[in-house]
Amino acid sequence: EAGVTQSPTHLIKTRGQQATLRCSPISGHTSVYWYQQALGLGLQFLLWYDEGEERNRGNFPPRFSGRQFPNYSSELNVNALELEDSALYLCASSLQVNTGELFFGEGSRLTVL
Amino acid sequence: KNEVEQSPQNLTAQEGEFITINCSYSVGISALHWLQQHPGGGIVSLFMLSSGKKKHGRLIATINIQEKHSSLHITASHPRDSAVYICAVRATGTASKLTFGTGTRLQVTL
Numbered sequence: 001e002a003g004v005t006q007s008p009t010h011l012i013k014t015r016g017q018q019a020t021l022r023c024s025p026i027s028g029h030t031s032v033y034w035y036q037q038a039l040g041l042g043l044q045f046l047l048w049y050d051e052g053e054e055r056n057r058g059n060f061p062p063r064f065s066g067r068q069f070p071n072y073s074s075e076l077n078v079n080a081l082e083l084e085d086s087a088l089y090l091c092a093s094s095l096q097v098n099t100g101e102l103f104f105g106e107g108s109r110l111t112v113l
Numbered sequence: 114k115n116e117v118e119q120s121p122q123n124l125t126a127q128e129g130e131f132i133t134i135n136c137s138y139s140v141g142i143s144a145l146h147w148l149q150q151h152p153g154g155g156i157v158s159l160f161m162l163s164s165g166k167k168k169h170g171r172l173i174a175t176i177n178i179q180e181k182h183s184s185l186h187i188t189a190s191h192p193r194d195s196a197v198y199i200c201a202v203r204a205t206g207t208a209s210k211l212t213f214g215t216g217t218r219l220q221v222t223l
Contacts, residue, residue: 033211035211037154042199042213042214042215042216043199043201043211043213045210045212045213056210058210092156101158101161102148102158102211103158104155104156104157104158105155106153106154106155107154107155107156109154
């Protein structure tokens with residue numbers, strides 16, 4: 001069974017551009033979570049999608065947004081990129097909300113120049 | 114003060130040693146996760162705990178809800194255990210938002 005897959009693995013953008021990151025959860029998982037790991041900082045919760053709806057978001061500005069598609073895959077969009085958006089973006093999925101074990105993807109490394 | 118504190122920040126051990134990583138948190142939780150992050154960033158979920166103790170191979174995780182403390186133990190450590198170990202808690206009433214510790218970097222040498 002395929003695990004959580006993320007694309008692209010690496011992405012280089014310049015300030016002001018937009019970045020789109022993609023995540024496919026494990027088959028049957030309806031919850032998708034996005035996390036940011038900036039250099040020198042710990043993981044921070046970004047967004048949670050379940051059954052196609054945004055259920056919760058972390059302390060990030062509105063230019064961080066996303067969506068979840070009917071097949072439960074998800075996109076994370078970052079608009080008006082800033083240098084400090086350079087980070088590893090991790091996606092995780094779970095079968096059960098709040099009680100389910102998390103399964104992580106390998107991450108997408110975004111570099112903003 | 115961070116809601117989740119881990120100690121030590123860095124740990125070097127020789128192959129075969131017994132290792133303990135500690136995690137203390139300051140909020141009521143519904144679950145605590147132990148995660149392993151390898152160089153390159155990939156993360157593996159090791160354990161999810163809400164009480165007691167879990168064991169998987171050479172890894173043991175314990176949690177004391179009253180003391181708001183969890184430990185991750187590695188028995189007979191091996192160089193392939195070298196990674197960053199991260200504790201994360203799901204606070205009660207936070208609808209799946211995880212708060213992460215800053216991680217413990219473990220290096221196991223031959």
